[in-house]
Amino acid sequence: MKKNMKKMVSAITMTAMAASMFAMPAAAEEKTSSITYPLETDIESVSWYAQEGIVPHEKFKDASESPFHTGLAKHLGVNIDWSFPTTGSDANTFTNTLMADPFSLPNIMQCYVMDNAAQYIDDEIIWDLTDYIQEYAPDYYAFLQTNPAYDKAMKDDQGRYYTFGFFREDGGWNDSYEGPVVRKDWLDECGLEVPKTISEFENVIRVFNEKYGATFDSASTRINDMGICGAFGAYAGFSVNTNYGYYVHDGKVGLGAADDGWRDYVSWMNKMWSEGLLDQDMLTEDDTTIKDKIHNEKCGVSYTSMGQLNIWNKEEEAAGNEGTWIGIPYPTADDGSLSAVFGGPGVGKHTTVITKTADEDTMKLCLQMLNYAYTEEGMLYWNYGDEGVSWEYDEDGVPQFTSLVKDDPDTDPMTKYNGATWGSCCIQATNLLYQKNSQTAIDANNTWFYIDEDEEKNREITSGWRYPVGISFTIEESDKLDEISQNIPTFVNESYASFLTGAKDINDDAVWEQYQKDLESYNLSEILEIRQAAYDRYLAR
Numbered sequence: 001m002k003k004n005m006k007k008m009v010s011a012i013t014m015t016a017m018a019a020s021m022f023a024m025p026a027a028a029e030e031k032t033s034s035i036t037y038p039l040e041t042d043i044e045s046v047s048w049y050a051q052e053g054i055v056p057h058e059k060f061k062d063a064s065e066s067p068f069h070t071g072l073a074k075h076l077g078v079n080i081d082w083s084f085p086t087t088g089s090d091a092n093t094f095t096n097t098l099m100a101d102p103f104s105l106p107n108i109m110q111c112y113v114m115d116n117a118a119q120y121i122d123d124e125i126i127w128d129l130t131d132y133i134q135e136y137a138p139d140y141y142a143f144l145q146t147n148p149a150y151d152k153a154m155k156d157d158q159g160r161y162y163t164f165g166f167f168r169e170d171g172g173w174n175d176s177y178e179g180p181v182v183r184k185d186w187l188d189e190c191g192l193e194v195p196k197t198i199s200e201f202e203n204v205i206r207v208f209n210e211k212y213g214a215t216f217d218s219a220s221t222r223i224n225d226m227g228i229c230g231a232f233g234a235y236a237g238f239s240v241n242t243n244y245g246y247y248v249h250d251g252k253v254g255l256g257a258a259d260d261g262w263r264d265y266v267s268w269m270n271k272m273w274s275e276g277l278l279d280q281d282m283l284t285e286d287d288t289t290i291k292d293k294i295h296n297e298k299c300g301v302s303y304t305s306m307g308q309l310n311i312w313n314k315e316e317e318a319a320g321n322e323g324t325w326i327g328i329p330y331p332t333a334d335d336g337s338l339s340a341v342f343g344g345p346g347v348g349k350h351t352t353v354i355t356k357t358a359d360e361d362t363m364k365l366c367l368q369m370l371n372y373a374y375t376e377e378g379m380l381y382w383n384y385g386d387e388g389v390s391w392e393y394d395e396d397g398v399p400q401f402t403s404l405v406k407d408d409p410d411t412d413p414m415t416k417y418n419g420a421t422w423g424s425c426c427i428q429a430t431n432l433l434y435q436k437n438s439q440t441a442i443d444a445n446n447t448w449f450y451i452d453e454d455e456e457k458n459r460e461i462t463s464g465w466r467y468p469v470g471i472s473f474t475i476e477e478s479d480k481l482d483e484i485s486q487n488i489p490t491f492v493n494e495s496y497a498s499f500l501t502g503a504k505d506i507n508d509d510a511v512w513e514q515y516q517k518d519l520e521s522y523n524l525s526e527i528l529e530i531r532q533a534a535y536d537r538y539l540a541r
Contacts, residue, residue: 034138035368037377038077043365045079046358047106049098051091053166053350053424054110055084057416067417071386075378076369081106099125107358108366110424113351117163118156119475126353127363129161136367140164140374143427153347153470157537164370164425166348172449172463174306174433175344178222179448181309183300184326186212194328198231198268201301201331205277208300216272217279218303219287224493226342227303231331232268234261235340235465238496240489246467246531247340253467253532257492258519261339266499267506274502283497295319306441313440327444330451341448343462347469352425373419373426382426385417401435412436467531471538477530484523491522 056066063069063082073080083106085094095111098104102125113120120126134141144151154165168174180201186208187194195201208214218227224238235247236256247254256262272278279285279293287308293299294312302325304312309325316323332338354366372378384391384399394400405413414436415421420428421436434442452458473481495515498504505511 035136035371035375037075037372037375039365039368041078041365043078043362045081046108046362046366046369047081047083048108048110049083049095049106050110050424051085051095051112052110053422054419056082057410057412059410059416067385067390068415068419071381071417072419075381076372078365078369102355103357105355105357107355107362108352108370109355110350110352112349113353114153114163114349114470115473116475116478117351117472118158118160119478120353121156121160121162122475124356126162126355127358129163129354129363129367130159132364132367133161136364137164137371137374139378140371143167143374149345149468150347152538152541153468155470155541156472157474157534157541159541163351163353164373165352166350166423166425167427168346168348168430169427170430171346172344172459173346173430174428174445175346176342176449176462177306177445178225178304178342179330179444180228180328181302181304181325181444182328183208184324185322186214186300195331196329197334197336198228198331199334201228201231202268202272202277205272205301209277212297212300214298214300215277215279216301217282217285217290217293217299219285219290219308220283221286222305223282223303224496226340227265228331229256229262229265230338230340230461231333232261232265233333233337233339234259234265236262238492240492244342245489245492247465248467248535249465253528253535255488255519255524255528257496258516258524263506263512266496269500270502270506273500278500283500291315294323294325295321297323306437306445309441309444310438313438324440326440327447329447338451338461340465341451341462343449344466345459345463345469348423349469350423350425370425373424379427379429381418382424383418383420383429383432384414390414390417399429399431467535468538471531471534473530473534477534481527481530485527488519488522488524488527491518 054068056063056069060066063080069080069082085091092112098109102123105125109126113126117126121128129137144154150165150167154163155161182194182204187204190207190211192204192207193200195204205216221239225244226237229235229237234256235249235254236245238257239245240255240257245256247256269278273280279299281289287304290299290302291312294302295315309327312325316325330338330341352370354363358366373382380387380399384401389402390405391399391401401414405417408416410416412421414432418432420426420432437445449462450458451461495504499506
């Protein structure tokens with residue numbers, strides 16, 4: 001993060017992106033890659049599976065029609081035999097089915113194996129790349145050395161490199177892609193300022209309810225990830241089945257839903273629910289169903305993503321409505337404190353590994369292929385496609401999509417030509433996100449991410465609390481977690497629903513104490529001990 005906290009707020013940023021576009025692989029700039037692309041090889045083809053992220057655009061029947069996939073093979077000089085989850089299948093289930101037959105795996109697999117990486121290496125299902133990565137993926141290795149967090153996340157606890165990761169060019173900026181939003185026109189009509197504290201935030205909801213009959217509403221999966229719990233001193237939301245449910249504070253791993261700050265947050269939510277200020281469908285709302293409330297003026301304050309903010313405003317405009325949604329800051333406590341917001345360090349959980357179905361020569365070729373995305377030329381291709389076709393430099397030297405992409409009416413047309421929009425084995429350029437989103441959405445992301453002028457404090461609020469990406473469990477720990485942790489997510493979700501609606505009184509100390517005892521009966525202490533041990537090993541890498 002730059003010291004100028006407003007660096008991405010104005011249009012001036014677009015010219016600055018010319019300089020920052022290649023800021024990420026700094027180490028690679030200092031030394032020209034020893035690898036020349038396209039590669040020369042006698043290997044007939046390499047098989048490559050992608051669980052998600054770079055699945056061919058919906059308009060194409062398969063990879064053979066996709067400009068990105070066919071173009072990547074051309075740039076690499078290697079024939080690629082692509083495979084993806086079967087249409088309509090659950091991607092995780094499809095991947096697990098593949099992994100059950102390790103002798104038939106594709107050579108390259110993009111999936112999610114960080115938690116169990118050591119087991120896959122020890123079982124000789126995936127390659128330990130440590131002895132080969134510097135020679136055959138020099139640009140990628142050099143990039144990892146620019147940030148200890150990047151390097152740690154791509155190794156197991158024994159220090160073995162095993163994966164190519166997904167990174168965001170400006171660190172965690174777009175990891176904070178969710179946050180609170182408000183109808184700007186209603187704020188103006190009511191003579192209200194953008195709320196800063198939780199009391200001001202609540203007041204806006206109340207005024208909108210009185211004047212327009214509107215409520216606070218959000219897609220359940222989004223509010224469950226984090227919501228505005230940081231205003232109450234909490235460090236995690238309700239999503240116990242994801243890493244957003246767990247946090248690290250002062251070196252100690254915790255479960256957000258077990259803490260007093262979480263209780264205070266849900267108590268506030270219950271109060272708002274009981275007074276009719278929260279939409280009564282919030283527990284089941286999703287990004288599709290909430291739009292009915294948005295476009296029929298039943299909601300004036302929400303919590304959503306940058307992408308959904310784009311959609312809401314475009315659809316409002318298309319319908320001739322005057323509603324304009326803007327991002328607003330995460331509310332602080334009334335004393336100005338804020339413990340955490342939805343965010344991360346700019347490292348995704350995507351893992352792209354080379355399996356043991358590749359012999360040593362094929363493995364080395366795969367390393368060179370995957371290295372391409374972390375070169376200057378490869379970063380451009382993965383983010384924009386081919387120069388002169390899907391993108392060109394503007395007068396400021398900033399890559400811009402051409403009319404081929406801009407005038408394409410299909411959903412997310414840039415994904416026909418690039419592979420970095422949704423995440424893969426690459427570095428996602430911030431400029432790509434600038435072109436994908438409206439200025440209003442970009443301003444919202446700035447608002448959610450730039451919390452404090454002090455960079456260290458800002459990082460602590462946006463990502464310092466996160467249970468780190470790249471932590472792995474031993475075989476014994478993984479087996480034990482599978483055995484003892486299955487019931488906690490359901491219990492927390494059901495308890496949250498009961499607390500929210502008032503079926504259980506969260507303000508009753510006896511009820512809260514029983515809830516905490518129940519968490520213990522579901523092995524919370526043992527789960528936290530395992531996660532703490534894994535976290536401590538991660539720090540020691």
